[in-house]
Amino acid sequence: QPGVGLENAISYNRNLVKHVNSGKGTPLMPNRTFETYVFSLFNENLKPSTSERNYGLFKPDLTPVYDVGILRKQPAMGPTAPVAPSDGGRQWCVPRTDASDEALQKNIDYVCSSGVDCGPIQAGGACFDPNTVRSHASYAMNAYFQASGRHDFDCDFSHTGLLTSTDPSYEACSYSLEEKMLTEKSTAAAKCGMWGAVVRACMAVVAGGVLLI
Numbered sequence: 001q002p003g004v005g006l007e008n009a010i011s012y013n014r015n016l017v018k019h020v021n022s023g024k025g026t027p028l029m030p031n032r033t034f035e036t037y038v039f040s041l042f043n044e045n046l047k048p049s050t051s052e053r054n055y056g057l058f059k060p061d062l063t064p065v066y067d068v069g070i071l072r073k074q075p076a077m078g079p080t081a082p083v084a085p086s087d088g089g090r091q092w093c094v095p096r097t098d099a100s101d102e103a104l105q106k107n108i109d110y111v112c113s114s115g116v117d118c119g120p121i122q123a124g125g126a127c128f129d130p131n132t133v134r135s136h137a138s139y140a141m142n143a144y145f146q147a148s149g150r151h152d153f154d155c156d157f158s159h160t161g162l163l164t165s166t167d168p169s170y171e172a173c174s175y176s177l178e179e180k181m182l183t184e185k186s187t188a189a190a191k192c193g194m195w196g197a198v199v200r201a202c203m204a205v206v207a208g209g210v211l212l213i
Contacts, residue, residue: 006066013038013057013068038068089165092175093145093155094138096162103160104137111140116147120173127173138168142175 016038025032043056043065058064064071095104112118120127121136128136141161148154155161169175 010066010068017069090167090177091145091150091163091165092168092177093142093161094164094168095134095141096160099134099137099160101133103158104133107137107157107160108133108140111144114144116140116143118143139173139175142168146176 016036020034020036023031023033026034038057040055042058042060043054045053045060047053056065057068095107108118108121118140119125121139122128127139141155141157145155145161152163155163167175
């Protein structure tokens with residue numbers, strides 16, 4: 001496919017990120033911060049064409065294909081997962097007091113569709129009561145935080161999450177501190193959520209955004 005390639009993909013996506021972060025806004029929303037998503041985050045080997053299989057910023061093993069300016073600094077040895085807190089400090093992820101029920105419901109929907117076990121907040125589960133959005137979100141957000149590796153950014157949830165050293169467990173409802181690896185599919189979904197919080201709103205990368213390997 002003429003006119004597409006690695007350099008074009010890098011240029012297109014870097015300029016997109018730069019524009020989003022500039023605060024210049026769009027023609028309909030000048031001088032305003034807007035949200036955008038980059039399509040797509042991961043290469044997908046089951047797509048029908050070479051181009052479609054290589055839209056991603058990351059390979060399936062989470063190593064970057066190229067950096068568009070949203071990566072955290074990587075160790076000298078290469079890309080590895082950030083180290084989770086190891087100072088013995090026990091941390092849980094809970095909703096901020098000013099987070100709306102609407103935002104918290106979105107967090108619940110996201111977490112429960114990403115591979116995290118939400119059984120305890122279903123009817124009959126140990127954490128179903130009190131049957132409120134905030135209570136259910138508190139359990140779900142913490143479960144996601146623990147399962148993803150307990151990094152600070154895993155409790156961001158578009159600025160609706162807060163880390164606490166106070167155990168929110170109550171009665172028969174236990175908030176886990178156990179780290180569990182998500183499946184590859186749900187890990188990808190988790191990373192999408194993470195980057196969605198950094199570079200937010202839906203915009204398909206076309207033309208220059210196509211990456212050929």
